[in-house]
């Protein structure tokens with residue numbers, strides 16, 4: 001129904017991800033979103049850190065950069081400052097973005113630099129075998145939390161909202177059509193745009209937390225999420241344990257590279 | 272006549288790339304019409320006639336391993 005081939009590095013297939021990993025569903029949604037926007041492949045630059053999700057950049061035929069753990073946003077910031085015409089898209093995991101890269105994450109949002117971040121939240125460090133991440137929900141098991149995680153988890157979307165991002169949305173792989181539309185809007189919106197995608201990790205997270213098969217984990221997303229519109233009509237008690245999906249923030253704010261350009265131009269006029 | 276063209280029956284063609292299929296069963300279990308089955312760890316078409324070309328299997332296959340087309344729709348104009 002959709003021909004992905006022209007966007008893929010077919011010689012790198014099959015994908016490295018485990019059977020039933022949600023990351024492939026996100027990858028497909030990203031490609032459809034970029035195709036709908038009609039962007040030229042040469043005008044897209046995809047940057048990732050380290051982790052299962054970050055392996056994505058190896059499979060797509062854009063300008064791509066697979067960087068170091070937690071630092072995708074720093075490379076992306078440099079690229080955007082130097083080549084503002086590029087659509088810079090960062091692919092990162094919850095560990096990559098909010099543990100080792102947490103500082104870069106809040107500052108990129110604060111600067112409101114025109115970068116689109118697709119954050120794969122699987123609640124765990126997938127690649128290294130299931131250690132707790134700052135996003136592991138309280139009570140859930142990880143290799144480093146065999147009796148259940150006793151810490152509070154980050155609300156990563158809330159973090160970006162509070163720091164000053166222009167666009168923040170949350171999506172699931174269950175609703176891959178909505179996911180595609182939200183990615184499309186995130187790329188369109190100037191400024192720091194985040195799409196937090198709940199992407200099941202059956203291997204490192206699901207198995208340990210008895211969440212069942214990949215299908216069970218996908219269907220569970222339908223049960224645990226509520227739309228922004230539905231959430232508005234629910235009480236705090238009703239929202240307990242629910243995850244809100246849809247557009248959480250969409251505002252026009254001064255964008256970092258444009259503000260920098262204004263500064264450059266002001267000197268040019270004087271000189 | 273226009274009516275007839277619009278209602279032209281959908282005719283599914285499903286291709287499964289067994290080299291890429293990892294047997295996650297997502298397409299099989301989430302197909303609303305039970306068109307697909309598993310055979311030796313890979314997805315397989317069992318009841319092509321029941322397929323409505325809804326595209327849900329393709330949408331949710333993480334491995335680009337299943338492709339559905341409507342043979343009565345040209346790929347360029349197809350949704």
Ligand SMILES: Cc1ncc(C[n+]2csc(CCOP(=O)(O)OP(=O)(O)O)c2C)c(N)n1
Pocket residue numbers: 050051052053054069092093094095096097120122124125126127128133
């Ligand atoms: C500097 C550094 N520290 C630690 C690691 C080990 N490491 C690799 S991936 C990873 C975490 C991955 O988790 P996440 O970002 O959530 O991505 P996922 O694999 O779950 O998609 C860690 C700690 C590393 N590669 N580099």
Ligand code: SF4
Pocket residue numbers: 016017018020021022023052053122126127200201202203204205
């Ligand atoms: S370990 Fe988890 S996140 Fe990594 S490929 Fe496997 S299922 Fe996906």
Ligand code: SF4
Pocket residue numbers: 283285301302303304305306307321322323324325326327328329339
């Ligand atoms: S297109 Fe729809 S009906 Fe046909 S096999 Fe796929 S999920 Fe089933």
Ligand code: SF4
Pocket residue numbers: 287291292293294295296297298299313314331332333334335336337
């Ligand atoms: S969803 Fe894809 S990988 Fe999974 S069983 Fe079906 S064709 Fe194979």
